[in-house]
Amino acid sequence: MVSPPRQLALALNHAERLSREDFLPGPSNEAALAMIERWPDWPARALAIAGPQGSGKSHLASIWASLSGARMLSAHAMHTPTLLDALATGALVLEDCETGNFDERALFHLLNLVKEHDGYLLVTARTLPASWKVGLPDLASRLRAMPAIAMATPDDALLRAVTVKLFADRQLSVDEPLIAYLLTRIPRSFAAIQSAVQTLDREALQRKRPVNRALAAEVLRDLREGT
Incomplete structure (x- = not known):
């Protein structure tokens, strides 16, 4: 049997819609969404949202960035000399933060800057910060104290x-x-x-x-x- 013709598929980028109107709420994400919309009335200056790939963390981060004017920074690109510029708007999203993919001293410095400048920080990750294995005792203490919300299993x-x-x-x-x-x-x-x-x-x-x-x-x- 002759196989049907196959057309070359181009690697095109498909824009995911990340506005508040496009977010799909449900029991698994309602706590995280409520906290995002509660800003700036947060329990602390820093908040972490944890969940599996595709669970909506980046969408929530985008919603919060629109509300707060936050800049976006990938955890692996975090370097101490550039952190003050990253926090220039007073709010920052630190994305995909996990054990081993960030500079511990840079993250500790960032948490200090957020406090010193009355800024806000939203951290997205697959696991809760309290579970990360870090070598700096002071950073480990900060991560255990950071308010965090885990995205639940979707229905x-x-x-x-x-x-x-x-x-x-x-x-x-x-x-x-x-x-x-x-x-x-x-x-x-x-x-x-x-x-x-x-x-x-x-x-x-x-x-x-x-x-x-x-x-x-x-x-x-x-x-x-x-x-």
Whole structure:
């Protein structure tokens, strides 16, 4: 049998909508969202939000940045000489902060600057700061004291809504049979959903097919068979 023609899929960036109106609230993220919207009435000058990949941490950070005027800084790019400039607006988002991917002295210095300049800091991470293994005792003490919110496991309704949103971000309209099929056959995580949506979008373009349940069944079968 002759295989159907495959079109070259270009590596195009798909803009994820990160406004407050585009955020999908649910039991797993309601505490974090409430704290973001409560700003500046926070229990401390620094707050951490922890959760798995794709759980909405960056979306919440974007919402807070719009509210506070915060700049965004990746943890691995944090260096002591540039921290005062990073905090120039009085608010800063420190993204993807985990054990081993940041300069401990720089983070300790940043926490001091936030306090000294009456600034605000939002930290995003996959794990709670209190669990990070750090060598500086003073930093470990600060991390244990930092208010933190863990994103809970998403419920069915939120997983379904996120799946629809990720397709919509790629300008793909999908039906209920496809959503139901996917959510019963892939791991129940945001990362798995992101990967499935990306794969289906790519395969639809390559195979010149619509994104539907039939395509999903073929793609998942091919992945199982390693083809």
